[in-house]
Amino acid sequence: MEKDELIALRDQHEKELREHVLPFWEMHSGDVEHGGYFSCLDRVGRVYDQDKFTWLQARQVWMFSRAYNRIEARDSWLDMAELGIKFLDRHGQDPNGHYYFSFTREGVPLMAPYNIYSECFAALAWHEYDRARPSAYARSKAKEALDHFLTRRASPKGVWSKATSHRSLLSFGTSMMTAYLAYEMQELFLDGTVDKYYHECIQSIMEIHYDESLGVIREHVQLDGGYSDTMDGRLINPGHGLEAIWFLVDVVERIGQATLMSKLAEMAKRILDYSWDEVYGGIYYFMDAKGAPPQQLEHDQKLWWVHLEALIALSRLMIHVDDEVLEQWYRRVHNYAFARFPDHVHGEWYGYLNRRGEVHLNLKGGKWKGCFHVPRALLECTSNFNRLIEAD
Amino acid sequence: MEKDELIALRDQHEKELREHVLPFWEMHSGDVEHGGYFSCLDRVGRVYDQDKFTWLQARQVWMFSRAYNRIEARDSWLDMAELGIKFLDRHGQDPNGHYYFSFTREGVPLMAPYNIYSECFAALAWHEYDRARPSAYARSKAKEALDHFLTRRASPKGVWSKATSHRSLLSFGTSMMTAYLAYEMQELFLDGTVDKYYHECIQSIMEIHYDESLGVIREHVQLDGGYSDTMDGRLINPGHGLEAIWFLVDVVERIGQATLMSKLAEMAKRILDYSWDEVYGGIYYFMDAKGAPPQQLEHDQKLWWVHLEALIALSRLMIHVDDEVLEQWYRRVHNYAFARFPDHVHGEWYGYLNRRGEVHLNLKGGKWKGCFHVPRALLECTSNFNRLIEAD
Numbered sequence: 001m002e003k004d005e006l007i008a009l010r011d012q013h014e015k016e017l018r019e020h021v022l023p024f025w026e027m028h029s030g031d032v033e034h035g036g037y038f039s040c041l042d043r044v045g046r047v048y049d050q051d052k053f054t055w056l057q058a059r060q061v062w063m064f065s066r067a068y069n070r071i072e073a074r075d076s077w078l079d080m081a082e083l084g085i086k087f088l089d090r091h092g093q094d095p096n097g098h099y100y101f102s103f104t105r106e107g108v109p110l111m112a113p114y115n116i117y118s119e120c121f122a123a124l125a126w127h128e129y130d131r132a133r134p135s136a137y138a139r140s141k142a143k144e145a146l147d148h149f150l151t152r153r154a155s156p157k158g159v160w161s162k163a164t165s166h167r168s169l170l171s172f173g174t175s176m177m178t179a180y181l182a183y184e185m186q187e188l189f190l191d192g193t194v195d196k197y198y199h200e201c202i203q204s205i206m207e208i209h210y211d212e213s214l215g216v217i218r219e220h221v222q223l224d225g226g227y228s229d230t231m232d233g234r235l236i237n238p239g240h241g242l243e244a245i246w247f248l249v250d251v252v253e254r255i256g257q258a259t260l261m262s263k264l265a266e267m268a269k270r271i272l273d274y275s276w277d278e279v280y281g282g283i284y285y286f287m288d289a290k291g292a293p294p295q296q297l298e299h300d301q302k303l304w305w306v307h308l309e310a311l312i313a314l315s316r317l318m319i320h321v322d323d324e325v326l327e328q329w330y331r332r333v334h335n336y337a338f339a340r341f342p343d344h345v346h347g348e349w350y351g352y353l354n355r356r357g358e359v360h361l362n363l364k365g366g367k368w369k370g371c372f373h374v375p376r377a378l379l380e381c382t383s384n385f386n387r388l389i390e391a392d
Numbered sequence: 393m394e395k396d397e398l399i400a401l402r403d404q405h406e407k408e409l410r411e412h413v414l415p416f417w418e419m420h421s422g423d424v425e426h427g428g429y430f431s432c433l434d435r436v437g438r439v440y441d442q443d444k445f446t447w448l449q450a451r452q453v454w455m456f457s458r459a460y461n462r463i464e465a466r467d468s469w470l471d472m473a474e475l476g477i478k479f480l481d482r483h484g485q486d487p488n489g490h491y492y493f494s495f496t497r498e499g500v501p502l503m504a505p506y507n508i509y510s511e512c513f514a515a516l517a518w519h520e521y522d523r524a525r526p527s528a529y530a531r532s533k534a535k536e537a538l539d540h541f542l543t544r545r546a547s548p549k550g551v552w553s554k555a556t557s558h559r560s561l562l563s564f565g566t567s568m569m570t571a572y573l574a575y576e577m578q579e580l581f582l583d584g585t586v587d588k589y590y591h592e593c594i595q596s597i598m599e600i601h602y603d604e605s606l607g608v609i610r611e612h613v614q615l616d617g618g619y620s621d622t623m624d625g626r627l628i629n630p631g632h633g634l635e636a637i638w639f640l641v642d643v644v645e646r647i648g649q650a651t652l653m654s655k656l657a658e659m660a661k662r663i664l665d666y667s668w669d670e671v672y673g674g675i676y677y678f679m680d681a682k683g684a685p686p687q688q689l690e691h692d693q694k695l696w697w698v699h700l701e702a703l704i705a706l707s708r709l710m711i712h713v714d715d716e717v718l719e720q721w722y723r724r725v726h727n728y729a730f731a732r733f734p735d736h737v738h739g740e741w742y743g744y745l746n747r748r749g750e751v752h753l754n755l756k757g758g759k760w761k762g763c764f765h766v767p768r769a770l771l772e773c774t775s776n777f778n779r780l781i782e783a784d
Contacts (some may be wrong), residue, residue, distance in 0.1 A: 048684035114554045292440035293755035297690035363685035
């Protein structure tokens with residue numbers, strides 16, 4: 001890309017983040033009465049449901065801490081982060097130290113800690129908050145949640161698992177999140193152990209879950225890495241794959257295995273080739289690897305986070321790999337996303353488009369969408385374009 | 393309706409059932425090698441996944457037994473029923489007698505008995521099969537499954553429940569299925585107890601779950617019957633409501649409380665007024681009672697069973713209530729459904745249309761759709777129109 005284009009893209013992301021996204025959450029999501037955040041916000045930012053979800057509480061703590069750490073040390077951002085971390089600290093954990101899945105507005109637990117990604121996001125929240133306002137306590141809470149996540153990876157749902165042991169499959173999500181945690185929080189791993197995780201994740205994602213013949217990442221594979229011709233075994237979640245790719249770009253850069261970058265670029269391009277909707281544009285949400293009918297009724301919808309993770313992955317790869325095709329894909333996904341998802345009237349991005357790219361649900365936040373993927377991606381892409389500009 | 397119209401409708405349903413629906417399942421679903429049925433069938437009837445699900449095994453046993461009992465005593469239909477009941481008998485239950493949720497093709501359990509509707513459909517299967525080929529064994533299995541369902545109603549998910557006890561809500565589904573089981577299997581209830589269930593279900597559905605002011609049935613209410621302003625409390629599933637209405641028409645007819653019929657007709661009309669898509673036609677799948685964004689990404693899709701349950705409810709009500717508006721609604725839903733769901737090239741009906749009424753997933757069966765709602769509705773509507781013709 002020419003420098004002008006890189007600068008324009010950098011500026012566009014930065015402006016979107018500062019003017020249209022962070023202000024939406026600052027204005028509408030804080031619960032000053034009970035602490036924590038409302039995440040169920042309609043198009044204009046009105047609270048339509050008061051329940052609170054650990055994933056979204058923790059992710060928003062992380063996001064405002066990161067904005068404070070990376071953009072500028074603005075007190076109001078740190079206050080915002082503190083609102084959430086105090087809620088998690090006061091109400092978040094069960095007697096075993098595991099994080100409940102959801103709460104009433106006041107903090108009474110509603111759903112048991114059945115989901116290990118709650119620990120994962122709690123670890124990230126405490127860790128990033130600790131960077132903004134360091135304390136031994138925050139650091140110990142980050143370490144505690146990280147350890148719970150690593151320990152529970154082998155049996156993520158524990159007693160809440162409904163599956164018998166007959167068809168045990170390896171789940172891509174745990175490798176992917178382990179890579180992200182290991183990169184973000186490496187100093188919390190015991191001396192020397194983080195490298196083991198880095199190599200484990202690289203192997204798991206690039207060799208075991210990546211299907212070279214199809215050019216996609218499989219969500220679930222057999223314990224020996226083999227293909228499982230079952231609904232779970234055939235499931236493809238292209239956004240997940242693209243997200244994992246930029247996690248691995250970071251890991252690979254850190255450990256200095258630059259030879260792997262071109263393989264990662266190849267993977268990203270093949271996932272996009274496989275999952276781009278040639279009729280209406282956009283990336284499908286779910287696909288079946290043998291083209292069987294997916295069971296997910298939302299399979300052909302176009303989701304905000306899928307497109308944003310693609311943008312981070314492509315611009316991150318462009319730093320390391322000089323490839324015109326990456327740039328073409330970047331522009332294609334960028335133009336698709338920026339034309340449809342942002343809402344410059346009320347702020348934040350829409351999350352859910354139908355296959356045709358029309359707004360399908362006009363909420364700005366809910367049980368699964370909060371203050372996370374949009375601002376994280378805008379921040380990551382701003383940083384990627386800054387690096388590309390500097391290198392130019 | 394004039395007699396000509398009633399006859400035409402009766403004939404249309406009967407022909408659809410005999411020529412386009414039952415043959416599809418007879419031809420494609422039987423697993424002669426391992427017993428039971430394949431339910432994951434694509435548009436043309438090819439098996440795209442071999443897993444077996446108790447709901448769909450049991451429902452298909454019920455359907456072919458009922459066809460044998462109600463249409464004609466065709467040996468091939470009884471053989472078909474036997475294929476499934478033997479599979480359930482051999483593999484269905486855990487050591488406590490509860491039915492697993494799913495199995496491999498060979499019958500190895502995959503998912504624990506976390507779902508009480510498995511018992512419910514198993515009870516119906518054994519009971520209807522026993523009517524076709526009576527035995528003390530089949531009758532005892534029907535009674536066993538019925539008792540498990542009734543016992544587990546209070547805590548449907550048992551140890552697999554992820555919810556804490558803080559927000560206990562009454563679930564409409566259990567009242568609705570209890571009404572159906574009590575009507576279908578009344579001789580299996582201890583003397584005199586079935587009337588208690590009849591009255592309990594009438595009260596639960598018509599007074600507690602039905603919201604008079606909105607004209608809809610709420611899926612979940614507080615234990616005292618009050619409104620819960622939460623995602624679960626606001627959830628409306630119009631197809632569920634319409635299905636329950638015809639269950640209650642049967643119950644009310646049996647116990648001779650004819651004065652309740654006009655209230656049931658009123659409820660059906662109001663649910664349809666509330667949930668009909670005035671732009672594209674069809675009945676929405678999920679709605680939020682205060683108009684907040686639903687969390688179900690498939691909320692505006694048009695599902696086969698929703699429309700079929702509406703047709704049964706409306707034609708059943710027409711037997712008891714003389715109301716031009718019921719007939720208008722009947723024609724409206726019938727014309728919508730028959731123009732879009734049937735596939736006269738390969739048989740059976742499509743299950744999933746997008747909001748615009750276009751085929752969204754072209755499977756004929758899957759994890760949740762099998763040989764049940766289409767043939768049951770065609771049989772029930774044939775019977776309803778026969779009664780209307782006779783009464784004319």
